[in-house]
Every structure is written in structure tokens, then in C-alpha cells.
Amino acid sequence: MDFHLKLIVPSDPRFLSIARAVVSEVSVMCSLSEELRLGITLAVDEALANIIRHAYKNRYDQEIELNCQAGPNQIVFTLLDRGEPPDPARICGQPLDDVSLSGRGTHLMKAIMDEVHYDRVPGGNQVRLIKRLPVVTKG
Amino acid sequence: MERQMGSSTRIEKGTTIVDIVGQIDLGSSPALRKTLLETLNGTKSVAINLSAVRYIDSSGIASLVEVLREARNSEKRLVLFGVTGAVLQVLQLTRLTGVFEICETEEQALNA
Secondary structure, X not given: OOEEEEEEEEOOHHHHHHHHHHHHHHHHHOXXXXXXXXXXXXXXXXXXXXXXXXXXXXXXXXXXEEEEEEOOOEEEEEEEEOOOOOOOOHHHOOOOOOOOOOOHHHHHHHHHOOEEEEEEEXXXXXXXXEEEOOOOOOO | OOOOOEEEEEEEOOEEEEEEEEEEOOOOHHHHXXXXXXXXXXXXXXXXXXXXXXXXXXXXXXXXXXXXXXHHHOOOEEEEEOOOHHHHHHHHHOOOOOOOEEEOOHHHHHHO
């Protein structure tokens, strides 16, 4: 199933559950397993939360553009913001053997998705989360 | 799916049990953190019931880790129970299942 979905999400944490519901339903439409659905929802949620906290410095009056491009082989979520660029050290992810209070979000994104790309774009930042989909064999 | 996060406390066998429902994310984790730290302040043993939590993100995990740290610093007990589904998945992905004391049921958490 091929489709493109675009959502403008306010940078207010109260809207995260709505964004998660959309991503979850998109995963259902793509016939993903429960585990994949949970994982993808978490990864996108973490990306949104990072934008709110770090790019927008907890300003709740900004916007995040969430795009979903679904195809037969992969699903790509692209998030665009107009905030501060990410700290390169911060997007490395948290070492797993460190029981600290921060950095796990980035680690989760990288552990769940097959590819995570951070780019500067005109006027802001872009993060792309790519998940390759299981091959469905016809029996 | 229950969207709002809620919590309540009760005492069983000298342990304060915190029952949490709903989804724990960037919006609700600060309130959870505050509740758990306040609860820990008033007791020697806390058991957190996560059986009705349908979603938790890294900010929720960070809140649990912070409370665990405080429990260790003050030599108090913190145990999680009812850890399944999405919560278990996140704890596994962040490799924290070996860091927390985790029991399957409330009874096990109270009697361990």
C-alpha cells in the first residue's frame, strides 16, 4: 500500500498521544505486527519529544510537520521543525550501560528504526526515520 | 486506549503501592515523577503497579530511573510489577530489566 500522510503537530506534549494514535493506525493499515507497531509509534513519539524539548526548548506554541511515506518495502517518517539545530553530541545516543536520566530517546529511535538521519534544511531541521518492512511471501 | 495518566496510592503489608493507569509520555511524566518522589519520601518501600500502563516513553523511563536512584540513595526499596506489553518492550530496549527489581504480580512484589 502506497500513501503519503502529512500532519502538523503543535509542539505541545498534550498532542503527542494524538500523533501516536495516527502513527499506530498507519502501522495497522500497513499490516505491521503488534511489536513493529509499538516500536514505530515509540520511535516517532521520541522524535517528536526531542523536537519539543531541544529544538523548540519546550516552547509549546510552535509546529512540527510529521510526514509519513508508506510503500511496499519501507515506511519513512520525516519530521520537520524550525527550531535550534540538534547538538551532535546529543544525537549520538545514550550508552546502554549507563543508568543516567537522559539520552535514551535517541537510543530508542536508533534501536527501533533501520535508519535515522538528521539534516539541516532551509529554515530548520529534518529527521528521517526509516523502517524496512518485512517481505510478504505469497504462498 | 486510556490517554490520560492517573495514579493512586494504597498501603499493603507496609508497602506503599502506586497504581498507575494510562500513557506516560513527555506531557505526563513530570507529574508521575513528582508523585513517585513524594510517595518515596513518606515510606520505606514502594511498589509501582504498571499493569494498566499502555504506553511509556523515555521520559517515563527517566522518571522511574530517577526514583530508583533516590530509593537507593536513601536505602529504600523500589519494585515494579505488572510489567507487560509496551512497558516491557521499552525496558528491554533500554536494557533496564536487570536494573530494576521486577515482579510479575502484586503478591510477589509484597512478599519478595
